[in-house]
Amino acid sequence: MIGVAILGFGVVGSGVAEVLTINSDKITQSTSSEISLKYILDVRTFPGSPFEKLMVSDFSVIEADPEVKVVVETIGGTGVAYEFTKRALAAGKSVVTSNKELVSTRGLELLKIAFENNASYMFEASVGGGIPIIRPIKQCLTADKICEVYGILNGTTNYILTEMIKNGKAFDEALKCAQKLGYAEKNPAADVDGIDAGRKICILSSLCFGRHIYPDDIETYGIGSITTADIKYADAIKCKIKLVGRGIRNEEDKIAVYVAPHLIEEGNLLSSVEGVMNGIVVRGNAIGNVMFYGPGAGKLPTASAVSADIVDCVNKLGEPKSMPWTDGGKDVMFDSKMLVSRWYVRTPDTLDGLVRIGGDDGENAYITDAMSEYDLFDIIKGKTVSVYYRILS
Amino acid sequence: MIGVAILGFGVVGSGVAEVLTINSDKITQSTSSEISLKYILDVRTFPGSPFEKLMVSDFSVIEADPEVKVVVETIGGTGVAYEFTKRALAAGKSVVTSNKELVSTRGLELLKIAFENNASYMFEASVGGGIPIIRPIKQCLTADKICEVYGILNGTTNYILTEMIKNGKAFDEALKCAQKLGYAEKNPAADVDGIDAGRKICILSSLCFGRHIYPDDIETYGIGSITTADIKYADAIKCKIKLVGRGIRNEEDKIAVYVAPHLIEEGNLLSSVEGVMNGIVVRGNAIGNVMFYGPGAGKLPTASAVSADIVDCVNKLGEPKSMPWTDGGKDVMFDSKMLVSRWYVRTPDTLDGLVRIGGDDGENAYITDAMSEYDLFDIIKGKTVSVYYRILS
Numbered sequence: 001m002i003g004v005a006i007l008g009f010g011v012v013g014s015g016v017a018e019v020l021t022i023n024s025d026k027i028t029q030s031t032s033s034e035i036s037l038k039y040i041l042d043v044r045t046f047p048g049s050p051f052e053k054l055m056v057s058d059f060s061v062i063e064a065d066p067e068v069k070v071v072v073e074t075i076g077g078t079g080v081a082y083e084f085t086k087r088a089l090a091a092g093k094s095v096v097t098s099n100k101e102l103v104s105t106r107g108l109e110l111l112k113i114a115f116e117n118n119a120s121y122m123f124e125a126s127v128g129g130g131i132p133i134i135r136p137i138k139q140c141l142t143a144d145k146i147c148e149v150y151g152i153l154n155g156t157t158n159y160i161l162t163e164m165i166k167n168g169k170a171f172d173e174a175l176k177c178a179q180k181l182g183y184a185e186k187n188p189a190a191d192v193d194g195i196d197a198g199r200k201i202c203i204l205s206s207l208c209f210g211r212h213i214y215p216d217d218i219e220t221y222g223i224g225s226i227t228t229a230d231i232k233y234a235d236a237i238k239c240k241i242k243l244v245g246r247g248i249r250n251e252e253d254k255i256a257v258y259v260a261p262h263l264i265e266e267g268n269l270l271s272s273v274e275g276v277m278n279g280i281v282v283r284g285n286a287i288g289n290v291m292f293y294g295p296g297a298g299k300l301p302t303a304s305a306v307s308a309d310i311v312d313c314v315n316k317l318g319e320p321k322s323m324p325w326t327d328g329g330k331d332v333m334f335d336s337k338m339l340v341s342r343w344y345v346r347t348p349d350t351l352d353g354l355v356r357i358g359g360d361d362g363e364n365a366y367i368t369d370a371m372s373e374y375d376l377f378d379i380i381k382g383k384t385v386s387v388y389y390r391i392l393s
Numbered sequence: 394m395i396g397v398a399i400l401g402f403g404v405v406g407s408g409v410a411e412v413l414t415i416n417s418d419k420i421t422q423s424t425s426s427e428i429s430l431k432y433i434l435d436v437r438t439f440p441g442s443p444f445e446k447l448m449v450s451d452f453s454v455i456e457a458d459p460e461v462k463v464v465v466e467t468i469g470g471t472g473v474a475y476e477f478t479k480r481a482l483a484a485g486k487s488v489v490t491s492n493k494e495l496v497s498t499r500g501l502e503l504l505k506i507a508f509e510n511n512a513s514y515m516f517e518a519s520v521g522g523g524i525p526i527i528r529p530i531k532q533c534l535t536a537d538k539i540c541e542v543y544g545i546l547n548g549t550t551n552y553i554l555t556e557m558i559k560n561g562k563a564f565d566e567a568l569k570c571a572q573k574l575g576y577a578e579k580n581p582a583a584d585v586d587g588i589d590a591g592r593k594i595c596i597l598s599s600l601c602f603g604r605h606i607y608p609d610d611i612e613t614y615g616i617g618s619i620t621t622a623d624i625k626y627a628d629a630i631k632c633k634i635k636l637v638g639r640g641i642r643n644e645e646d647k648i649a650v651y652v653a654p655h656l657i658e659e660g661n662l663l664s665s666v667e668g669v670m671n672g673i674v675v676r677g678n679a680i681g682n683v684m685f686y687g688p689g690a691g692k693l694p695t696a697s698a699v700s701a702d703i704v705d706c707v708n709k710l711g712e713p714k715s716m717p718w719t720d721g722g723k724d725v726m727f728d729s730k731m732l733v734s735r736w737y738v739r740t741p742d743t744l745d746g747l748v749r750i751g752g753d754d755g756e757n758a759y760i761t762d763a764m765s766e767y768d769l770f771d772i773i774k775g776k777t778v779s780v781y782y783r784i785l786s
Contacts, residue, residue: 019679023536030535124533130680132533139532140517140525142423143416143700269686272665286412286697287523287687293662294683304679307536 002314003038003067007059007084008075009046012098012125015303016072017051020310027307031314038068059084063091070313072306073097082106089113089121094313098125098302104199108212108327115321122309127153127200128278130301131294135312137207137282138324144284146208150246153200155276155296156184156191157223157243162274164231165240171226183276193222194243194259201245205257208282209249211328213257219336221260225387230346233358233365239263239391240271254334263344263391337373342391345376349383367391395707396431396460400452400477401468402439405491405518408696409465410444413703420700424707431461452477456484463706465699466490475499482506482514487706491518491695497592501605501720508714515702520546520593521671523694524687528705530600530675531717537677539601543639546593548669548689549577549584550616550636555667557624558633564619576669586615587636587652594638598650601675602642604721606650612729614653618780623739626751626758632656632784633664647727656737656784730766735784742776760784
């Protein structure tokens with residue numbers, strides 16, 4: 001019998017308890033040993049919950065129990081989540097998490113502790129909610145050199161943009177709608193400003209390119225400047241505006257990573273990813289482009305990914321581990337402004353030599369040929385520019 | 394050193410040799426042991442090929458070489474491919490294949506021989522070309538009960554339909570185009586009649602539902618009856634016509650599997666899968682719907698999937714194996730005609746009580762409410778019906 005403990009009985013934590021219960025027969029089939037949920041750690045009490053008897057408030061109980069081989073961290077943040085993860089791994093227990101903030105900022109350190117203690121640190125649910133993406137990159141694209149990974153990584157902003165595109169809502173109105181439906185927090189900054197997507201593209205880039213990429217080292221732009229006019233001009237050239245996180249490796253093995261709104265052409269399937277769904281494209285030198293699509297959040301989808309990681313941990317108990325990536329930071333990165341693409345520009349000024357695709361209320365919308373961001377700076381030098389976004393084909 | 398032999402130096406076989414060569418550093422990183430391509434079996438000779446020295450024409454050489462631990466079968470068909478696979482597995486060698494015909498018809502038998510000899514029989518490349526789909530279903534959806542799997546599994550027919558939809562071509566013209574581009578064979582029956590898609594949905598269904606589903610036991614319809622009028626009527630109700638393979642499990646754990654053209658509503662991302670691309674949707678009780686998308690064929694994408702399987706085989710040498718599915722056949726299946734959906738009907742007759750969505754040249758197009766195929770039969774009894782297709786939302 002393999003004991004499992006869940007830290008944090010919030011949305012994801014309670015979802016994991018539910019999936020382990022309702023799908024216990026399927027999970028038993030998939031593992032060599034029986035899995036038993038033994039503890040749930042939370043500072044709150046849950047009288048009447050079917051899991052009431054499993055509740056503990058002291059992590060030391062879990063840490064000291066040799067039957068607990070897998071710890072599920074669904075606390076979030078980098079406070080106690082970080083401390084408990086370190087202690088669990090140091091005690092030789094495998095840790096499974098959906099905590100993208102912790103993985104993107106402290107992942108390398110925690111992977112090292114896991115490696116030294118022959119334990120696993122797994123985080124399938126930290127990117128794309130339920131969508132299988134971490135394991136396919138690790139295990140299915142083993143024969144490919146991955147050149148690029150990009151995608152729609154945040155359901156909240158994609159919901160807002162979809163409302164703007166499909167129902168003509170303004171940003172503020174669409175945001176209120178998302179808040180009413182529970183898709184956006186009261187303080188929506190982490191989603192709207194691209195911070196959540198930034199953490200996720202850092203994790204994906206670390207995995208695809210083998211070096212830790214830190215959120216502090218990447219440029220991150222949100223969707224707050226996108227207007228209904230932008231949506232309309234994009235539509236005129238058969239594009240949809242999406243918030244995209246993107247990681248790319250150049251021929252010198254340097255990596256550029258950033259988050260920003262993009263105009264995506266209709267021929268790219270990512271442009272059809274709507275509402276709270278996520279879509280992630282991986283480009284390899286043999287496979288070409290593949291895309292993974294599904295619910296990027298939600299109780300049961302995320303719990304499904306966490307539970308699959310639990311099964312994997314159990315099946316790998318005692319096996320030798322490997323590090324998915326090594327140290328990284330600024331020295332392995334190149335400037336994303338060097339990346340060449342076509343650009344969309346909205347400006348109250350007149351720009352000569354560019355293709356004008358529309359204009360209204362004293363503003364003009366243009367598109368450029370393919371060029372780096374620095375070349376674009378030369379073109380718009382001395383002009384007032386409202387927004388400019390890359391165009392992705 | 395782990396020796397690998399490739400059987401059949403055609404498009405996929407030569408692609409595998411190429412991927413093992415160009416990505417050898419990445420592959421070496423991913424495996425515990427060095428992989429070395431030792432033999433290539435073909436009846437033809439390839440003077441001047443960089444792999445000329447590896448060529449052999451006698452399978453016994455490979456069979457008898459204890460250094461060869463992994464055999465790649467890219468011969469195709471169920472003749473020598475079947476014989477050599479059996480002999481390799483019986484000799485304790487793992488076998489990797491892209492041969493959907495062999496896996497769908499003889500997979501259970503070959504998996505048993507593999508299991509008995511503690512070898513792997515892997516076939517990621519048999520469905521969806523390079524798209525990671527077999528391994529994600531096996532390893533990422535371990536905590537989900539899979540209820541349904543469906544998708545666009547044949548690039549040739551999807552290319553033909555895309556030409557009809559986007560460029561208004563008639564079926565014959567689109568087929569000729571596909572043949573000219575090398576997407577369709579001179580005798581296109583296996584693609585156009587849905588046989589290839591049938592083999593693939595049988596493999597996916599076997600894997601998702603745990604029982605072997607045989608191509609002979611499923612109903613298979615092709616795209617030959619689809620006219621430009623159907624495309625137009627579908628467009629009027631915001632649908633795209635696609636050839637879909639579909640497997641579904643009911644509450645009594647019985648399975649229905651079939652291949653047929655469907656009208657797919659625009660809100661379903663599968664409707665946006667165009668050209669030779671494939672898209673596969675998996676529905677689980679926790680995860681909801683996820684989709685895997687990418688190139689469904691092609692030399693390097695398929696070789697990428699085969700090579701990932703080689704890596705996996707090497708990493709699992711000596712480990713205990715498990716059977717992905719058990720015996721199946723007609724007794725585990727239910728009649729797909731019982732499945733309820735809305736329907737599209739094109740007929741020279743008049744059907745009362747249905748919603749008419751268009752008509753031309755003496756024909757009418759209707760859609761129905763949700764009902765089984767038997768209920769539809771009651772409605773069209775005594776009438777002349779040109780075609781009827783399910784509508785998928």
